Amino acid sequence: MEQASSAGLSNLDQQLNKRKVVDQTGPYQRTFRLDFQKTSRAVYVVGSVLKANLKRNAPPGSNYFSVKCSPRVQYRISPPPAENGLLPIPINGNTMLLITMGTASEMENDSKLSVLYYGEKTKELGKAVVHFTAVEISLDVDADRDGQVERNNPNKGSWMWGPNGHGAILLVNCDSERVYGKKLDTLSAEVTRVSDLKDMSPMMLRTRGPPKLPQGYKLAIHISQGDAETVRVYKTRSTEGVHQTLKNLFYNSFVKDYPLVLGFKNLSKEVPYPGGNAEMKFYVEGLRFPDKDFEGLITISLSLLEPSSGDFPETPIFTDKVVFRVAPWIMTPNTLNPVEVFVCSTSDNYEFLKGMRKLVEKSGYKLKICYEYMNRQDRWMQDEIEFGYIDSPHQHFPVVLDSPRDGGLQDFPYEELLGPDFGYVTRTAYNEVVSSLDSFGNLEVSPPVTVNGRNYPLGRIIIGVAFPTATEGRNMTKVVQDFLWAQKVQRPIALFSDWLVVGHVDEFMTFVPAPDKKGFRLLLASPDAAYKLFRGLQKDGHGQAKMFDGLGPGQEITVDEILSDEKLLAENNYVQSCIDWNRDVLKRELGLDDDDIIDLPILFHVIEDNRAVAYYPDMVNMIVLGKNLGIPKPFGPKVDGRCVLETEMTNLMKGLGVRCTYIDDFASYHKNLGEVHCGSNVRREPFSFKWWNLEM
Numbered sequence: 001m002e003q004a005s006s007a008g009l010s011n012l013d014q015q016l017n018k019r020k021v022v023d024q025t026g027p028y029q030r031t032f033r034l035d036f037q038k039t040s041r042a043v044y045v046v047g048s049v050l051k052a053n054l055k056r057n058a059p060p061g062s063n064y065f066s067v068k069c070s071p072r073v074q075y076r077i078s079p080p081p082a083e084n085g086l087l088p089i090p091i092n093g094n095t096m097l098l099i100t101m102g103t104a105s106e107m108e109n110d111s112k113l114s115v116l117y118y119g120e121k122t123k124e125l126g127k128a129v130v131h132f133t134a135v136e137i138s139l140d141v142d143a144d145r146d147g148q149v150e151r152n153n154p155n156k157g158s159w160m161w162g163p164n165g166h167g168a169i170l171l172v173n174c175d176s177e178r179v180y181g182k183k184l185d186t187l188s189a190e191v192t193r194v195s196d197l198k199d200m201s202p203m204m205l206r207t208r209g210p211p212k213l214p215q216g217y218k219l220a221i222h223i224s225q226g227d228a229e230t231v232r233v234y235k236t237r238s239t240e241g242v243h244q245t246l247k248n249l250f251y252n253s254f255v256k257d258y259p260l261v262l263g264f265k266n267l268s269k270e271v272p273y274p275g276g277n278a279e280m281k282f283y284v285e286g287l288r289f290p291d292k293d294f295e296g297l298i299t300i301s302l303s304l305l306e307p308s309s310g311d312f313p314e315t316p317i318f319t320d321k322v323v324f325r326v327a328p329w330i331m332t333p334n335t336l337n338p339v340e341v342f343v344c345s346t347s348d349n350y351e352f353l354k355g356m357r358k359l360v361e362k363s364g365y366k367l368k369i370c371y372e373y374m375n376r377q378d379r380w381m382q383d384e385i386e387f388g389y390i391d392s393p394h395q396h397f398p399v400v401l402d403s404p405r406d407g408g409l410q411d412f413p414y415e416e417l418l419g420p421d422f423g424y425v426t427r428t429a430y431n432e433v434v435s436s437l438d439s440f441g442n443l444e445v446s447p448p449v450t451v452n453g454r455n456y457p458l459g460r461i462i463i464g465v466a467f468p469t470a471t472e473g474r475n476m477t478k479v480v481q482d483f484l485w486a487q488k489v490q491r492p493i494a495l496f497s498d499w500l501v502v503g504h505v506d507e508f509m510t511f512v513p514a515p516d517k518k519g520f521r522l523l524l525a526s527p528d529a530a531y532k533l534f535r536g537l538q539k540d541g542h543g544q545a546k547m548f549d550g551l552g553p554g555q556e557i558t559v560d561e562i563l564s565d566e567k568l569l570a571e572n573n574y575v576q577s578c579i580d581w582n583r584d585v586l587k588r589e590l591g592l593d594d595d596d597i598i599d600l601p602i603l604f605h606v607i608e609d610n611r612a613v614a615y616y617p618d619m620v621n622m623i624v625l626g627k628n629l630g631i632p633k634p635f636g637p638k639v640d641g642r643c644v645l646e647t648e649m650t651n652l653m654k655g656l657g658v659r660c661t662y663i664d665d666f667a668s669y670h671k672n673l674g675e676v677h678c679g680s681n682v683r684r685e686p687f688s689f690k691w692w693n694l695e696m
Contacts, residue, residue: 030317032099033057034115036126041109043217045304045318046136046208047152050099054091054115059126064088064118067097070111073132075099088118101134104208108133135209137219139302141168141201141284141322145692147393149204156322159297161696169392169692170231170286170298170324173199174399174423182418186287191234191258195420198395200283201324203233205302211275216307218314221261221282222268223300230326231298232285233262235271258283262300271302286326289425292482296326327390328487329399329425330691331445332684333459334511334624335520340366341625342681344375344409348668352679355663356623356630362661363625370412378408379669379679382506383439385413387683390423391691398683399423404477405439429477437464437476441504441678442497445490447511447520448689451591457689460590461490464497464505473498489691493589499578501611506677508579508602509586510620512629515657518596522586524579525620526599527572533601533648534559537637545637545644547616551666559637568605568615575604575612598652601645613673617666619649621675623682629653632675633662 032042032050034057044050054065066088067075076098081089089095097115105111109131117125143153143166159167176182177193185196205219213219223231237257261269261282274280290296301321305314341360345353353369360367370381378384386401402413404427418424429438436442446459461484466473475481475498484492497503508525537545543560562568586592603615614621617632624630636645643662650660669679 027100028318028320034097034128034130036115036117036128039129039131041131041133041214043214043304043306043317044099044101044132044134046101046104046134048100048318052097052099052115054095054097055093057128058091058117061119062091062117062125064121065091065095066116066118067113068116069113070132072101072103072105072111072134073099073113074102075113088116088121091117101132103134104136105132105134105210108210108212108214110210133210133214135213135304136207137302137304137318137320138204138206139221139300139320139322140204140206141324142393143168143322145169145393145690149202151206157320159323159325161692161694163693163695165692167692168201168203168322168324170201170284170326171199171390171392171395172286172289172326172423172425174289174390174425175199175397175421176418176424177420179419182414184418184424186285189232189260189263191283194258197258197283199397199421200234200285201392201394203282203284203300203322205271205274205280205282207274207279208277209275213273216314217273218270218305219273219302220268220270220305220316221300221302223262223298225267227298227300228264228267230286230288230294231262231300231324232260232287233300234258234283234285235261236281284324286324288326289329289483290326290486290488292486294326294486296328296486296488298324298326300324325692327392328489328691329388329390329401329483330458330487330687331386331388331443331461331490332686333445333447333520335447335513336684336687338363338365338625339683339685340368341623342368342370342381342683343679344370344379344381345372346375346377346379346668347372349379349665349679351664352668352676355661355665356676356680359623359625359628359630359661359663363628365625370409370416374409374412374416376408379672380407380439380441380674381409381681382441382678383407383504384409385417385681386440386443387681389686391686393690396686397421397423398686399425401440402426403438403440404429404434404480405436406434427477427479427483429479432477432479434477435474435503437474437497437503438480439502439504441502441506441674442476443484444505444509444511446493446590447513449590449592451589455695456491457694458490458687458691461492462505462509462586463492463494464503465494466498467496470498474503488696489694493585495582495585496578497582499575499611501607501609501613502673503611504678506621507614507618508582508620510622510624510677512624512653512656512658513627520596521656522590522592522597523620524583524597524599525602525604525614525618526579527576527603529599530601530603531563531569531572533644534563534637537639537644538563542637542639542644545639547637548635549638551635562603568603571606571612572603574606574610600652601648614670614675616645617670618675619645621677623676623680625682627658629658629660630663630676630680631660632670633664633666635666 028048143156155166303316548555604612634645
């Protein structure tokens with residue numbers, strides 16, 4: 001009777017150490033039962049450790065044991081024998097036999113281990129014999145985020161943020177491969193075009209071992225009930241299907257060779273053992289964005305099942321798992337390059353459209369016009385939608401967030417934007433009152449900032465709400481706020497915007513690019529700056545200069561008349577205090593100094609419920625197209641034939657290297673309580689920074 005050689009023990013130690021590198025939580029350990037009454041057959045998964053309690057499984061009266069094994073099998077005794085080399089070995093209640101195999105088997109049952117039990121040192125009481133079939137089984141994903149599915153990544157079963165982080169990424173398949181009769185791909189539990197696979201994350205089952213598993217053993221892939229509404233898994237029907245994938249992608253072929261494996265009605269599914277050195281490809285489809293009730297993490301597991309005697313079900317003896325995080329929806333700030341500009345055509349906005357066409361053409365971008373059959377006289381393109389995108393190492397595409405406001409433009413994002421590689425998401429406020437604050441002029445995002453040492457490389461979302469002490473104020477619906485917070489990568493900031501009639505943050509703030517290290521300036525509407533400008537005009541003898549010159553009878557008003565209006569002054573003192581409160585919030589939450597802020601001369605007046613609107617076209621409500629700014633034409637007082645407000649605005653922007661274009665939106669937008677930004681929208685390029693590299 002011989003114990004394993006010292007070389008065998010060394011090999012076992014190497015195998016255990018190797019496994020520790022592969023899996024940071026240590027090797028997969030499984031309790032293993034030895035049967036001295038009959039010869040057993042077992043499947044061993046390479047990289048795992050079988051732990052057999054020798055006393056528990058021994059014949060009655062056993063005091064000693066010895067072990068023999070085939071060359072492929074290694075073992076270790078724990079705790080180690082007190083006297084090394086003594087045979088047979090004393091047995092006690094804690095004696096464990098740790099069994100491993102370094103390589104996969106070529107045939108079934110090609111390795112063997114036997115344990116002999118003794119009462120006294122020479123009296124044999126029984127013998128447990130096990131024939132092993134060793135297999136390598138690995139469920140693999142792109143855990144290192146390089147766009148390739150690597151083999152058995154040590155970190156595939158967990159998820160960590162940061163440039164040194166790990167874990168696979170999953171996109172919500174929220175576009176539509178259909179051009180006609182379109183619907184979200186997430187609503188269809190089948191793959192009808194191979195092009196749809198680009199929006200899913202690849203996952204591989206890889207094996208090494210004999211051509212088939214011993215009789216009764218099975219592989220099953222499974223998800224939890226909690227993940228059932230968030231993910232679907234498809235597989236290639238055959239290896240031929242894998243080889244055809246690239247060809248099919250080229251032709252955008254219609255195929256049905258990717259059956260559904262896991263989903264809402266299928267939490268577990270047996271999958272065939274590929275046999276030998278082989279692999280099977282799966283495609284994982286995200287169905288839901290992170291939200292209040294869903295952190296965004298999804299676990300998919302693969303288990304090896306062992307047959308039970310009689311009619312009892314199989315039991316798992318090994319489980320491998322992978323973890324995905326669903327990619328968040330990401331907004332794009334004014335400092336990113338535009339791709340295309342969207343506006344509406346209505347019966348009365350000819351002058352506005354003319355100005356926008358010139359600006360967009362001069363800037364070199366695409367202009368897309370939503371005509372009246374689609375907009376149904378709803379001109380507020382900014383309020384209906386917000387453009388963003390989703391990103392992964394293997395795919396990214398724009399995604400439009402549809403506002404719950406549902407005006408005349410309500411069909412536009414679904415009917416006109418949704419399509420191949422253009423996604424759609426919305427949040428419906430079933431049990432909440434939708435107010436003006438749910439329009440997306442009330443949803444903005446800052447450029448990248450650093451605040452007290454914390455980096456926000458994707459910027460921070462900005463929304464407007466009621467003042468914290470208000471009891472009856474308006475707020476953005478909770479369902480939208482919950483969605484925005486759950487994306488995590490652009491932590492929201494809440495400003496006080498309920499002091500405005502319309503109530504949107506874009507009525508008093510915006511961001512423009514700057515050519516310095518900061519990269520941007522915050523522009524704020526400032527009644528104080530407007531009064532300072534008008535008082536300077538009056539002092540210089542221009543008190544009779546007229547606002548709104550040429551806009552028709554009853555519109556004009558002089559600088560002297562504005563400055564003598566005590567009610568207007570009181571209203572603007574209140575407005576300035578509201579903006580100052582927001583100024584302090586933005587300085588604190590974005591890490592800004594006063595040098596990072598430019599005050600624009602803009603007056604407001606109160607018209608109802610102590611809420612304000614812009615007194616003249618609100619220049620801060622602009623469209624930013626690279627270095628070109630499309631600014632509402634303010635129709636300010638003129639000195640030497642030039643609009644003083646335009647001159648002041650242009651001078652304020654001069655040091656930033658941007659060009660100011662003034663667009664007439666007075667009749668078609670300003671009179672309807674909106675401006676250029678409210679009536680337009682811009683889809684921009686995504687960030688070059690990858691969201692998964694955020695330090696959280």
